[in-house]
Amino acid sequence: MRHTSRLLVAGLSALALTACHKNTDADTSSAPERTVFFDKSGMDTTVRPGNDFFTYANGTWVKNTKIPDDQTGWGSFNTLYDENLKKTKVILEKAAAADAKAGSVEQKVGDFYASGMDTARIESLGYEPLKPELAKIKALTDYKGVLNYLATSKSDPGGRLIGFYVGADDRQSSTNRINFVQAGLSLPEKEYYTKTDSATVAVRKAFVTYIAKLFTLTGIDPTSAKTKADGILAFETMLARSHKAPADLRDPVANYHKLAVADLTRQQPNLDWRTLLNTMGLSKIDSVLMGQPEYYLALNKSLPTASVDELKDYLTFTLIDGNAGLLSKPFREASFAFKGKTLNGQLKEPERWKRVADAVDGYLGDALGQLWVKQYFPPEAKERMLTLVDNLQKVYRERIDKLDWMAPETKKVALVKLDKFLKKIGYPDKWKEYTDVNVKRDDYFGNVQQARAHHVKEDFDKVNQPVDRADWMMTAPTVNAYANPSNNEVVFPAGILQFPFFDKDADDAINYGAIGMVIGHEMTHLFDDQGRQYDQNGNLRDWWTKQDGERFSTKTQAVVKQYDGYSILNNMHVNGRLTLGENLADLGGITLAYQAFKLTKEGQSNQKIDGFTPDQRFFLGFAQVWRIKVRDEAERVRITTDPHSPAKFRVNGPLANFEPFYKAFNVQPGDKLYKPEVDQAKVW
Ligand SMILES: [Zn+2]
Numbered sequence: 182m183r184h185t186s187r188l189l190v191a192g193l194s195a196l197a198l199t200a201c202h203k204n205t206d207a208d209t210s211s212a213p214e215r216t217v218f219f220d221k222s223g224m225d226t227t228v229r230p231g232n233d234f235f236t237y238a239n240g241t242w243v244k245n246t247k248i249p250d251d252q253t254g255w256g257s258f259n260t261l262y263d264e265n266l267k268k269t270k271v272i273l274e275k276a277a278a279a280d281a282k283a284g285s286v287e288q289k290v291g292d293f294y295a296s297g298m299d300t301a302r303i304e305s306l307g308y309e310p311l312k313p314e315l316a317k318i319k320a321l322t323d324y325k326g327v328l329n330y331l332a333t334s335k336s337d338p339g340g341r342l343i344g345f346y347v348g349a350d351d352r353q354s355s356t357n358r359i360n361f362v363q364a365g366l367s368l369p370e371k372e373y374y375t376k377t378d379s380a381t382v383a384v385r386k387a388f389v390t391y392i393a394k395l396f397t398l399t400g401i402d403p404t405s406a407k408t409k410a411d412g413i414l415a416f417e418t419m420l421a422r423s424h425k426a427p428a429d430l431r432d433p434v435a436n437y438h439k440l441a442v443a444d445l446t447r448q449q450p451n452l453d454w455r456t457l458l459n460t461m462g463l464s465k466i467d468s469v470l471m472g473q474p475e476y477y478l479a480l481n482k483s484l485p486t487a488s489v490d491e492l493k494d495y496l497t498f499t500l501i502d503g504n505a506g507l508l509s510k511p512f513r514e515a516s517f518a519f520k521g522k523t524l525n526g527q528l529k530e531p532e533r534w535k536r537v538a539d540a541v542d543g544y545l546g547d548a549l550g551q552l553w554v555k556q557y558f559p560p561e562a563k564e565r566m567l568t569l570v571d572n573l574q575k576v577y578r579e580r581i582d583k584l585d586w587m588a589p590e591t592k593k594v595a596l597v598k599l600d601k602f603l604k605k606i607g608y609p610d611k612w613k614e615y616t617d618v619n620v621k622r623d624d625y626f627g628n629v630q631q632a633r634a635h636h637v638k639e640d641f642d643k644v645n646q647p648v649d650r651a652d653w654m655m656t657a658p659t660v661n662a663y664a665n666p667s668n669n670e671v672v673f674p675a676g677i678l679q680f681p682f683f684d685k686d687a688d689d690a691i692n693y694g695a696i697g698m699v700i701g702h703e704m705t706h707l708f709d710d711q712g713r714q715y716d717q718n719g720n721l722r723d724w725w726t727k728q729d730g731e732r733f734s735t736k737t738q739a740v741v742k743q744y745d746g747y748s749i750l751n752n753m754h755v756n757g758r759l760t761l762g763e764n765l766a767d768l769g770g771i772t773l774a775y776q777a778f779k780l781t782k783e784g785q786s787n788q789k790i791d792g793f794t795p796d797q798r799f800f801l802g803f804a805q806v807w808r809i810k811v812r813d814e815a816e817r818v819r820i821t822t823d824p825h826s827p828a829k830f831r832v833n834g835p836l837a838n839f840e841p842f843y844k845a846f847n848v849q850p851g852d853k854l855y856k857p858e859v860d861q862a863k864v865w
Pocket of ligand 1: 195706763766
């Protein structure tokens with residue numbers, strides 16, 4: 182479906198790219214009590230902090246760390262994800278072994294896990310589970326049939342060709358709408374189809390090989406398979422030309438189009454939206470949102486001109502590709518060789534239990550989540566977090582109050598918005614149920630399709646209905662956080678509220694530098710270049726005076742320029758526009774967290790711990806949660822698609838603008854991070 186997560190669309194910002202599978206043994210013995218909260222041995226004190234604080238704080242760790250073979254990168258997010266996954270495994274194995282009551286939460290997650298671990302059965306089936314769908318595709322005779330086939334699917338309506346999500350209407354935030362977004366591509370973004378550098382050309386070549394491989398695995402001869410693969414690349418390349426670049430998706434106004442279904446049907450007659458929506462079960466709606474109409478106009482034009490065989494090849498490939506992980510080994514290996522190895526540089530596939538545990542979290546997140554927090558998330562942690570969030574909110578209020586560049590009328594709304602944002606910590610108040618998912622112990626493929634259909638139905642049922650403000654978009658064990666300006670909320674799942682981000686026994690310097698900065702980061706998102714465009718009720722409308730808007734833009738342009746100047750690998754530049762929201766959040770995050778830290782007892786003392794002053798520990802705690810080593814291949818994917826800057830700049834970038842850091846580490850003119858105060862970017 183490319184049933185897009187709301188987290189990937191304009192207006193909404195996560196803390197980081199969700200971490201991938203981790204490499205660990207299955208050791209579940211309890212860890213010794215922690216007494217050290219930052220890793221002094223990981224520092225490289227031969228580097229001047231004012232030249233490169235990331236390397237000063239992490240250089241020895243970077244030098245000595247080997248990225249595990251099954252990973253695209255390794256760092257704090259990954260190690261914590263790894264810990265969480267081990268905890269998940271304990272829960273799942275226990276549930277799978279118990280003779281749990283049919284329909285209970287334990288039975289669902291336990292049997293789902295057991296079905297995914299039943300490799301004997303999965304191997305014996307080969308690609309048998311896909312055969313009914315493949316037969317349906319084979320029987321199609323024209324593009325109208327293709328559209329009808331896509332719209333009829335319960336588990337994947339629209340397939341890869343039609344992308345959508347259901348969420349709050351940006352301009353009427355109390356109501357959910359269906360929002361159609363650009364889709365159709367199997368490679369990470371449009372430039373992968375057009376760039377002519379040798380690395381990208383090699384990716385395209387491997388992509389064609391991969392497509393052909395999947396066809397041959399279903400009995401097609403290699404020559405026909407290659408012809409089909411070439412046709413699919415050509416078809417996707419044509420679609421890619423209509424795509425907006427990732428940086429252009431960040432403008433919520435430019436990506437908002439409310440369209441009457443009648444008008445849409447006139448505008449794109451070949452897509453016949455009225456029929457399409459009716460077939461999807463959405464006959465009652467008379468208008469939709471469309472993020473990028475350019476894509477659908479291109480699709481409308483190309484569908485009748487493409488041959489039906491080309492379209493059928495595309496459907497066949499995307500069906501197998503989208504389910505390869507659920508099939509027998511040859512399919513999984515082919516998929517990993519391209520997506521894991523070629524695209525992201527992974528050397529070997531993560532162990533099966535990790536992939537299945539991850540699938541349980543993805544498909545039955547609230548069932549697993551409730552067992553998970555019962556065991557691993559103490560109520561005290563929630564209280565500590567709430568206090569931290571409140572402290573940062575107070576600081577933010579003071580700072581907005583004192584801003585010299587914002588008019589009183591704009592400040593007034595900003596403060597109302599700040600006072601009423603929603604704080605979600607740990608896990609949702611109400612767990613979602615999966616009553617219509619009848620999990621069977623011997624049918625992994627079927628379980629996944631049922632769960633997908635459940636999520637689709639849940640979404641479709643919400644269309645044009647009031648927004649449930651208590652909804653969560655991440656599961657409880659997730660190592661991440663997000664801000665959602667259309668619901669005026671910041672959300673911190675239980676998964677991230679642990680060491681090294683947060684430890685109840687750590688001193689305030691470390692906690693404020695780590696999780697405090699994360700909190701400040703999310704709060705700033707509500708006021709970054711996207712978030713600021715939403716008002717106190719989450720509606721996209723311009724509530725700023727003209728002059729304030731212009732001043733904000735001037736300030737943020739300096740940040741765009743600063744990050745445009747950073748590069749990695751062989752001169753691949755950070756895209757200052759794509760990463761602007763995250764960079765503003767990083768800068769705001771460190772500013773708010775530091776000021777809140779200075780209100781604590783430790784923040785006001787000069788008592789050194791481990792040889793470092795409280796301020797120094799604050800910055801070291803911050804720098805160490807962002808440490809990560811990423812494979813070159815994955816770095817290349819990220820720099821074109823990820824709205825977050827590479828980790829080194831997430832540390833050095835904000836600090837180059839931050840006077841208290843200069844003081845703490847005696848940063849002087851001539852140091853690489855040094856900027857005279859007038860040149861330091863300051864927004865919030
Ligand atoms: Zn963020």
